[in-house]
Amino acid sequence: MGSAWWTYRPEDLLMFSPRVYERLFELHNQALWPAQLLALVLGGMALAVLLRPGPRGTRLVLMLLAVAWGFVAWAFLWQRYAPIHWGIAYIAPLFGFQALLLVALGSLRGGLRLPCHWSVRRGIGIGLFAYALALHPLIAVATGRGLSGAEVIGLTPDPLAMATLAVGAMAEPARRAWPLVIIPVFWCLQSWLTLDTLGERSAWLPLLAVAVALTARLWPSRQALR
């Protein structure tokens, strides 16, 4: 880009057209079908664990997320996105790092706990996870792209980042949960910027997911309120 790169506007740096971006998801879905069904079933299992958590269930959720981050890094970012956006080659390793972080937290005894009692934080977290799993794929329909362009949890980055934000927002202890949300927040912010620059009507959703997750994470716990 040369010097004075900060004087460029986002639209000056956008390397592809909205149609090419939409086709990314269509081709990805075509290539992976019927993996979408498996991803949704596994996502549903993870949601069930969030509703009735336990140590083994927590580990399962973290491991499922870890596999998904690794898969999306390779199958979506590296194979599909990086050829049309050289910046993605620098982001894909972050997804690998996130996968390792999830594995580490899932392997530590008592590394991360999911709350079992209802609270505002837990309610928001579960709601955000449910959105990423069940509603976010339908955004493609609502914005006219059709189900062929659906972004499915575990296979594409946005719903995966949102689901991870949801887990990071409600998990305890906070000192171990915070690192979990850094890369998802970064991804959602860059996704918002990309979608907004492309003129996509759904651009605000990743930004909203970050706001919701941070609100939940920062919401005072019951002990703190006492």
Next chain:
Amino acid sequence: MTNPRPDPSRRKLLGGLLAATAVTALPSLIAPARAAEPLTRELPGTGAALPRVGLGSWITFNVGDDPVLLEECTEVMAAFFAEGGRLIDSSPMYGSSQATIGHALKRLGAVDRVYAADKVWTSSPSEGPEQIEASRQAWGIPRFDMLQVHNLLGWEGNLETLMAMKEAGEVRHLGITTSHGRRHGEVERIMQRVPLDSVQLTYNIVDREAEQRLLPLARERGIGVIANRPFQQKRLIRRLEDKPLPPWAAEIAAETWAQFILKFIISHPAVTCAIPATTQVVHVRENLAAAREPLPDDAMRNRMADYVRNL
């Protein structure tokens, strides 16, 4: 969840069949079917006469390995060659654009028709030769006609590489690029010091800073000028499209705003060619048609600029 595969509707299937038929016939489509050749201008001091309108590839040709979009780009290039176009410009910074061009050149059998202009884009000049070779392979051509230092990145070392390549006959012409009106002072200093064949910069009917120093200097030094961002990446067209063309646009045979703008750019005596990018065959034809007589004289150019300024 419902099957997310695309619905193979009859319309889509028929569309696909028609596209496939058209693409199969592409090599014959690039045979000249135009009323007249586009106007050309010599890249100063080189003997290379280039059509006054070329083809850019920023964004438009960055389609990855999407087979549908690759064939659409191939159709655009087929129309470009059929209308007499030659110069296509790309860069390793443009994602998969180089590979798209290479795909189309191979499909069209048009390697010998293209004037291949690419760039070296690295801050480490030692990596330049390797990057240039990767670019050449992506295009699938024996050598580049023009290589330019992209946005002055590592320009001193990269220009040394390009000058050595030119000396060795591995590239015909060399240049530098900038865009968005940036770093004109540095561009000017390089133009004064280095024997360039071309400088690429942003110039159009509203971005006219280059008229102050760079375009006069290019004429004085015998350096060609390639005008990028002729439509400000569509922004200029969007701004003007709901406004009426002046009735006197007919005097220069400008039937659309795109032609109005392109005729303004390429009629500047220092400008060798403009390089609009597009994904549509109809726009390629419209753009190449702008490179035909009549072009505006100085008085008309001032009138055109005043008209746009006052809209």
